[in-house]
Structures are given as structure tokens and as C-alpha cells.
Amino acid sequence: MEQRVSLITLGVADVARARDFYERLGWRGQEVEGTVFFQAGGMVLVLWGRADLAQDSGIQDGSTDGFGGVALAQNVRSEADVDDVVTAARRAGATVTRSPAKTFYGGYAGYFTDPDGHVWEIAYNPGFSLAADGSITVPDFDSS
Amino acid sequence: MEQRVSLITLGVADVARARDFYERLGWRGQEVEGTVFFQAGGMVLVLWGRADLAQDSGIQDGSTDGFGGVALAQNVRSEADVDDVVTAARRAGATVTRSPAKTFYGGYAGYFTDPDGHVWEIAYNPGFSLAADGSITVPDFDSS
Numbered sequence: 001m002e003q004r005v006s007l008i009t010l011g012v013a014d015v016a017r018a019r020d021f022y023e024r025l026g027w028r029g030q031e032v033e034g035t036v037f038f039q040a041g042g043m044v045l046v047l048w049g050r051a052d053l054a055q056d057s058g059i060q061d062g063s064t065d066g067f068g069g070v071a072l073a074q075n076v077r078s079e080a081d082v083d084d085v086v087t088a089a090r091r092a093g094a095t096v097t098r099s100p101a102k103t104f105y106g107g108y109a110g111y112f113t114d115p116d117g118h119v120w121e122i123a124y125n126p127g128f129s130l131a132a133d134g135s136i137t138v139p140d141f142d143s144s
Numbered sequence: 145m146e147q148r149v150s151l152i153t154l155g156v157a158d159v160a161r162a163r164d165f166y167e168r169l170g171w172r173g174q175e176v177e178g179t180v181f182f183q184a185g186g187m188v189l190v191l192w193g194r195a196d197l198a199q200d201s202g203i204q205d206g207s208t209d210g211f212g213g214v215a216l217a218q219n220v221r222s223e224a225d226v227d228d229v230v231t232a233a234r235r236a237g238a239t240v241t242r243s244p245a246k247t248f249y250g251g252y253a254g255y256f257t258d259p260d261g262h263v264w265e266i267a268y269n270p271g272f273s274l275a276a277d278g279s280i281t282v283p284d285f286d287s288s
Contacts, residue, residue: 001169001229004185004278006267007217008152025145032285041148042185042279044272054211057255057263058242061211067203068212069194070262073151085145098202111201118214119201123150128188134148135186141176 005043008072011050011061012116018047021115024092025085041134050116066117073121075130079108085122086110094120149187152216155194155205156260162191165259168236169229185278194260210261217265219274223252229266230254238264 012018019029019036022045029038029047036047054061076082082100089112090096100110100122109123129137156162163173163180166189173182173191180191198205220226226244233256234240244254244266253267273281 001171001232001266002218002220002278003171003182004218005152005187005189005216006219006272006274006278006280007265008149009215009217009265011211011213011215027145027147030282030285037282038147039282041187042275042277043149043187044280044282045149050213053213053215056242057211057215057265059211059255059257059263061213066206067155067198067201068214069155069197069205069260070212070214071153071155071197071201072149073153074146074148075150076146088145098200111203113203116213119203121151121153121201122145128150130150131186133186134146134150136150136188138174138181138183138188141174 007044007046009046009048009053010114010116010118011053012047013050014115015047015049017115021093022047025088067119068117071111071119071121073123075123075125075128075136077124077130079124082108082110082122082124086112089120089122151188151190153190153192153197154258154260154262155197156191157194158259159191159193161259165237166191169232211263212261215255215263215265217267219267219269219272219280221268221274223268226252226254226266226268230256233264233266 029036038045094112096112098111107125111121173180182189238256240256242255251269255265
């Protein structure tokens, strides 16, 4: 199996509401038959009905609330950028679950959840290289 | 907020078990203080203790089983590649929740869950451009 991810699909209760949230944050996507596709670097973030996603996956959907066990993160270029994105998310309707603060690894980060409870961390991490195109690279920890 | 994802963190019950699963699939990562980082294109897939991730996010972790509302996907280059990856995943300890089959959009896909229930779709989708480096591009649906 190649070491890469092509799509992240977020199961949502209401595709229009979820799309509106990400568009308030400045994202632009395309909707096809009730599915929204956001190009995100070399990957795609998808919004799709949670029940449809569960059914398509062949999985029973037991609960719709609470922590799903997954967090997405966006690394940004400064502590001020963390504050700005978390503020923008709050204004777009996110719930801020951890206000931006210093982290144990010497960075600065905050967390919010989108209208369906999907978790996002916005982080400034000086230890991870962030390229102009937004791609990030894990440092070689053995030599660092 | 820029339209990109830097990291996907999967909360897991046992980091060593989860790492072993992905390494059986051929992935190679680095472990630092109980956290495993896999470079995945311009992004990073992270394995971290589920309780640690919930606590760091400022979120109550109510349940640890079942559907988390998120699916990751890897698009591959042929139907045979779908079969091969799903077979390799089964051998590595995955639960195949949907055996590979034709999809409604003219592709071919199967689903499995990793040892912590995180959902993966392996898909051949002739409508999405897949570059040599594994990056994918959403088609322009309006003109297609």
C-alpha cells in the first residue's frame, strides 16, 4: 500500500450546512449529487451525508455525536495566524474546544470542532517545515 | 483559512499495535514520545493515543468503538490494485467491511477498518486524475 492519502471524507448531518461553514472560512468546492469536493493541496476534502458514508463503508453507525477519534490539523506560519484562523472559525460557527495556547513541543495551537463535531487543530509548529505550497515535512527526529 | 490539511491524527488504543498494522502494509514512520509520524505526500498521518488526542483537543471522549464519521481514501491506478491493497490489509489484520466491487460512479472500491476502527476506502476512480506522485485532482464537474 502506498504511503499516501487521496481523500478525507467527513460524514455530516446536513451537507448544505457543512458546506456553508467551510465556505465562510474561505474554502471553495464543487457539489455533485449531494457531495462536496474541496481540492486541498494534492488531496481532496469531501463532505458527504454521514448515513450515506456509513452505508457505503459497510459499517453500522451507532452514534452521531461526540469524539470520532480523528483530528485534522492545519499548520500555519505564525502564532498570529493560529489566532486569526481560530477567530475566523468561531465566527463561521465553530465551537472552540481549546483556545490557542503554547504547546508542550514548543509550538502554539488551538482546536475547534465544525458543525458536525469534526475536530480541527490549527498549529504553529516551528519543528515542521512548511513549504510555500502548504505541504509539510516530518523532520528527521534521529538527527535533530 | 487556507484550503489544505497538514496532518490527520488517528486516535488509537495502542500505538504499537497501530504502528505494526501500518508497517505490515509497507508504511514507514518515525516514533517520538509515543507518537508515530508517517510522511504521506505533502501531508502527515499521525498515530497517537486516543485519550491523549481527546484531552489535547479539549473534547470529552464518550465512546471508543463504532463509526467515527470520517473515512480516509486512497485512490489507486486499477481495479487489480484495489484488490491487492484490500487483500494486503486483510492479511495485516484489517476488517474488510465492503469487499471490492463496482461503484455507482463507474469506479471500483472496497473498504476496510484498521485495528482501531478507522475507515479506509481503496478506490479506482477513472474520473479523478491521479498523478505519478500520488496527488489527485478534482475534475471540473461543470465542464465534464
